[in-house]
Amino acid sequence: MNNPLTMNRKTAQFLIAILSILSALIVSTLIIFIAGRDPIMIFQKMFNATLGSSYGTGQVVFRMTTLVFAGLAVALPFQVKLFNIGAEGQLQMGAFAAAITGALLPASLPSLSAISICIFSAMGAGACWALLAALLKVRFGVNEVIATIMLNFIAQGITGYLLTYHFAIPSTVHTPPVIDAAIIPSFHSITGMFPKSPANLSTLLAPFVALLLWFMLYKSRFGYELRATGLQPEAARYGGINAGMHRLTAMSIGGAAAGLGAANILLGYKHYYEAGMSSGIGFTGIAVALLAGAHPLWIFFSALFFSILEYGGLTVNAYIPKDIFMMIEAITILLVISFNALGKRIHQ
Amino acid sequence: MGVAVRLCGISKRFGTFAANSNISLSVEKGSIHALVGENGAGKSTLTKIIYGMIQQSEGEVYIQEKPVHFSSPREAIDAGIGMVHQHFMLIPTLTAAENIILGDEHARLLQHLPMKHLKNLIRKHAREFGLAVDPDATVENLSVGEEQRVEILKLLFRKASIMIFDEPTAVLTPSETEHLFTTLRTLRDKGNTIILITHKLDEVLSVADTVSVMRKGKITGTMPAKSVTKPELARMMVGRSVLFKVTNPPPNPGETVLKVNNLGYCTRQGVEKLHNLSFKVRAGEIYGIAGVEGNGQSELLQALYGLAPAGTLLTGEAMLKGRSVLGKNPAEITLMGVSLTPENRLRHAVILDYTVSENLLFGRHREPAFHRGAGFDNRTLNRYCEQIIADYDIKCTSPSSQLLSSLSGGNQQKIVLARELNRPDISLLILAQPTRGVDIGAIETIHNKIIEARTKGVAILLISSELEEITALSTRIGTLYKGSIVHEFSQEEVTLKRNSEDEFQKEIGLHIT
Ligand SMILES: Nc1ncnc2c1ncn2[C@@H]1O[C@H](COP(=O)(O)OP(=O)(O)OP(=O)(O)O)[C@@H](O)[C@H]1O
Ligand SMILES: [Mg+2]
Numbered sequence: 001m002n003n004p005l006t007m008n009r010k011t012a013q014f015l016i017a018i019l020s021i022l023s024a025l026i027v028s029t030l031i032i033f034i035a036g037r038d039p040i041m042i043f044q045k046m047f048n049a050t051l052g053s054s055y056g057t058g059q060v061v062f063r064m065t066t067l068v069f070a071g072l073a074v075a076l077p078f079q080v081k082l083f084n085i086g087a088e089g090q091l092q093m094g095a096f097a098a099a100i101t102g103a104l105l106p107a108s109l110p111s112l113s114a115i116s117i118c119i120f121s122a123m124g125a126g127a128c129w130a131l132l133a134a135l136l137k138v139r140f141g142v143n144e145v146i147a148t149i150m151l152n153f154i155a156q157g158i159t160g161y162l163l164t165y166h167f168a169i170p171s172t173v174h175t176p177p178v179i180d181a182a183i184i185p186s187f188h189s190i191t192g193m194f195p196k197s198p199a200n201l202s203t204l205l206a207p208f209v210a211l212l213l214w215f216m217l218y219k220s221r222f223g224y225e226l227r228a229t230g231l232q233p234e235a236a237r238y239g240g241i242n243a244g245m246h247r248l249t250a251m252s253i254g255g256a257a258a259g260l261g262a263a264n265i266l267l268g269y270k271h272y273y274e275a276g277m278s279s280g281i282g283f284t285g286i287a288v289a290l291l292a293g294a295h296p297l298w299i300f301f302s303a304l305f306f307s308i309l310e311y312g313g314l315t316v317n318a319y320i321p322k323d324i325f326m327m328i329e330a331i332t333i334l335l336v337i338s339f340n341a342l343g344k345r346i347h348q
Numbered sequence: 349m350g351v352a353v354r355l356c357g358i359s360k361r362f363g364t365f366a367a368n369s370n371i372s373l374s375v376e377k378g379s380i381h382a383l384v385g386e387n388g389a390g391k392s393t394l395t396k397i398i399y400g401m402i403q404q405s406e407g408e409v410y411i412q413e414k415p416v417h418f419s420s421p422r423e424a425i426d427a428g429i430g431m432v433h434q435h436f437m438l439i440p441t442l443t444a445a446e447n448i449i450l451g452d453e454h455a456r457l458l459q460h461l462p463m464k465h466l467k468n469l470i471r472k473h474a475r476e477f478g479l480a481v482d483p484d485a486t487v488e489n490l491s492v493g494e495e496q497r498v499e500i501l502k503l504l505f506r507k508a509s510i511m512i513f514d515e516p517t518a519v520l521t522p523s524e525t526e527h528l529f530t531t532l533r534t535l536r537d538k539g540n541t542i543i544l545i546t547h548k549l550d551e552v553l554s555v556a557d558t559v560s561v562m563r564k565g566k567i568t569g570t571m572p573a574k575s576v577t578k579p580e581l582a583r584m585m586v587g588r589s590v591l592f593k594v595t596n597p598p599p600n601p602g603e604t605v606l607k608v609n610n611l612g613y614c615t616r617q618g619v620e621k622l623h624n625l626s627f628k629v630r631a632g633e634i635y636g637i638a639g640v641e642g643n644g645q646s647e648l649l650q651a652l653y654g655l656a657p658a659g660t661l662l663t664g665e666a667m668l669k670g671r672s673v674l675g676k677n678p679a680e681i682t683l684m685g686v687s688l689t690p691e692n693r694l695r696h697a698v699i700l701d702y703t704v705s706e707n708l709l710f711g712r713h714r715e716p717a718f719h720r721g722a723g724f725d726n727r728t729l730n731r732y733c734e735q736i737i738a739d740y741d742i743k744c745t746s747p748s749s750q751l752l753s754s755l756s757g758g759n760q761q762k763i764v765l766a767r768e769l770n771r772p773d774i775s776l777l778i779l780a781q782p783t784r785g786v787d788i789g790a791i792e793t794i795h796n797k798i799i800e801a802r803t804k805g806v807a808i809l810l811i812s813s814e815l816e817e818i819t820a821l822s823t824r825i826g827t828l829y830k831g832s833i834v835h836e837f838s839q840e841e842v843t844l845k846r847n848s849e850d851e852f853q854k855e856i857g858l859h860i861t
Pocket of ligand 2: 757
């Protein structure tokens with residue numbers, strides 16, 4: 001509280017977040033209005049269908065969980081000034097790895113080990129995929145934005161090929177389901193909350209992981225070095241900090257977080273891998289991270305916002321075309337990113 | 349003559365802290381007005397207010413007797429005010445001429461830039477004010493002095509008649525400083541007004557017409573520079589009398605700690621920066637390296653601290669107590685007991701967005717004494733910070749929450765010096781330009797601490813472009829010219845010649861140019 005400068009920065013960040021959400025809402029309202037619908041009615045319907053019902057809340061919780069992980073996947077590399085556009089590909093690789101592992105495990109395995117093995121394989125696959133981009137950056141100076149975008153395409157290609165030619169159940173477009181023991185139980189089956197919704201116990205992992213990463217970043221020596229690398233790489237070198245190593249780890253941790261997001265969808269909900277199941281969540285993750293200023297704890301709020309928007313959009317399908325809502329979501333992401341960039345410029 | 353800048357009751361508060369309080373000051377048109385004062389006294393803040401970079405909390409600014417309210421430097425520039433910052437704001441990849449017109453192109457978007465006219469103008473100014481710069485040279489290839497000339501040309505091009513210089517001489521060599529002063533005098537004689545912030549009191553007395561002393565956010569006195577002496581100024585600044593000469597008791601050197609033998613440094617492009625460079629530093633002595641910047645100082649530091657860029661060819665040897673440091677990384681070299689204070693501290697030795705305490709820890713964060721679990725031991729850390737802040741009189745309000753970037757320039761410098769001089773168990777201390785940007789009181793403290801470390805038996809390598817500092821502190825002196833030590837003064841010579849300092853400095857000067 002004593003220092004005006006840090007306070008200013010924090011308040012500025014907060015204001016930017018609020019402003020971008022507000023302007024997104026205004027733009028949405030306008031678009032809905034132009035599309036010839038009553039915005040108030042649409043927002044009301046959206047609310048009723050999301051937080052207004054327990055099924056809707058379940059849906060929101062489920063999506064929020066994935067988004068928290070996707071947001072962390074972008075936020076961690078962001079702390080060392082790496083822009084991870086590849087959460088999408090990392091998520092896909094993670095999901096595929098979990099699906100194959102889960103299907104191949106012996107059915108007699110106890111649940112806890114089956115779930116852990118599958119989660120670790122998802123995290124491992126995501127981490128490796130991210131590490132690839134980081135290695136290209138650290139070893140050869142390849143721009144990570146381009147590398148991760150390309151790796152997204154490659155991930156899509158690999159999973160698509162393996163699915164179609166090797167793993168899909170004949171005459172379907174999905175893999176065989178994972179063994180029962182590898183399924184993460186839904187909230188409904190355990191507590192009776194959120195009936196029929198895909199919300200599952202992996203949600204409980206989210207705060208745990210976010211807290212862990214927060215501690216790692218802001219309280220540990222490791223995070224002290226990592227953030228220094230991001231802020232002033234040259235000074236870090238003088239201070240005896242191995243910047244390359246921190247770039248590699250930050251990116252891998254990000255990829256592993258994307259893998260956790262994949263586990264939520266695959267082990268908790270779908271139980272098998274099918275083409276197109278990540279549906280751009282990795283990209284929404286970019287907006288989630290930016291809106292939260294890449295802070296592991298604030299990510300919860302921004303993930304909540306985007307999950308309401310996303311699921312809410314689906315529920316009002318009958319009143320407003322899906323394309324319009326896709327547009328609104330993309331505009332919101334764009335606004336969040338623009339406001340962030342603008343805020344940076346003003347602060348310099 | 350009239351008043352160029354009049355300040356009435358200016359106050360500036362950051363939170364509850366008053367960086368400037370109730371300042372009233374008149375700067376005469378066509379004069380050089382020096383502003384001196386301790387680190388953190390509020391000099392930069394005051395000039396930033398005049399330049400519209402920050403806005404005052406209270407008070408009025410009058411430019412040419414008209415009240416003004418600048419909300420950005422743009423408006424100040426339009427009112428004929430220019431500022432040369434301590435850290436130049438040029439774009440390294442553009443040419444001098446391009447940098448000069450940047451932001452003021454006098455051309456429409458697609459119109460051809462009036463380059464020819466501009467270059468002629470640059471040449472004309474260059475002749476008139478002694479600002480020789482090649483308009484076509486890329487800025488990254490210019491020396492610091494030349495970069496500064498580009499900054500001044502930029503002001504002239506914008507028709508500034510009030511020019512503010514924040515510590516312009518801190519990074520200049522003595523001859524470049526002399527050159528700058530000639531330019532300043534010419535500018536003044538043509539009717540420009542100059543506000544000059546500096547910590548070097550000799551400079552104030554030689555170039556300024558009027559001098560104002562600031563202390564703790566207030567102006568404590570304004571007087572003609574002719575009417576005051578250096579000790580008087582110093583007393584007004586820090587509130588006590590300052591010893592300009594550090595007491596340097598006879599050294600008692602021990603065994604050799606650092607032995608550099610035939611060191612060669614060849615960049616990836618094949619440019620030879622160091623060759624056949626040899627010297628030794630013994631425990632308990634200060635080995636001073638005198639030289640004009642750009643003769644291999646940076647490369648020597650890089651070689652000794654494992655910072656040479658990939659592709660550099662290092663030959664010869666550099667042994668620390670019999671173990672080679674070449675090919676090791678900074679973390680390993682630190683572990684061998686070496687501490688480095690690099691010359692560009694804001695870029696290499698601090699994290700501007702970290703707090704003061706986090707910065708006091710930077711580079712020392714691997715010391716087990718500060719550890720607790722996976723994090724840091726806040727109790728130890730706080731105690732250490734408090735002690736350093738008191739010892740070095742660092743002006744800051746709350747070390748654990750204040751960002752380093754909000755400290756005054758000199759206090760940022762002191763953080764690095766204090767941190768490195770305080771390192772336990774070191775055998776070699778490498779200091780590059782240790783007193784750059786700090787006030788005379790702090791110079792005294794830092795010099796004493798350096799001597800203290802030497803007396804404890806630390807080997808010290810001192811690289812400085814201030815000959816005064818080199819002669820006052822060193823046990824032995826090597827002169828660096830074009831990448832080698834071309835001459836060495838022995839301990840006896842140094843002790844003897846220290847008594848006639850001016851001649852000694854002249855003699856050193858002969859070896860470095
Ligand atoms: N943005 C800021 N937030 C908080 N405090 C600040 C800020 N800028 C400056 N200060 C404080 O105001 C005081 C005056 O700073 P200023 O930079 O004007 O000093 P100075 O006289 O130029 O010192 P130096 O000789 O070290 O450059 C310092 O104590 C500094 O910590
Ligand atoms: Mg200053």
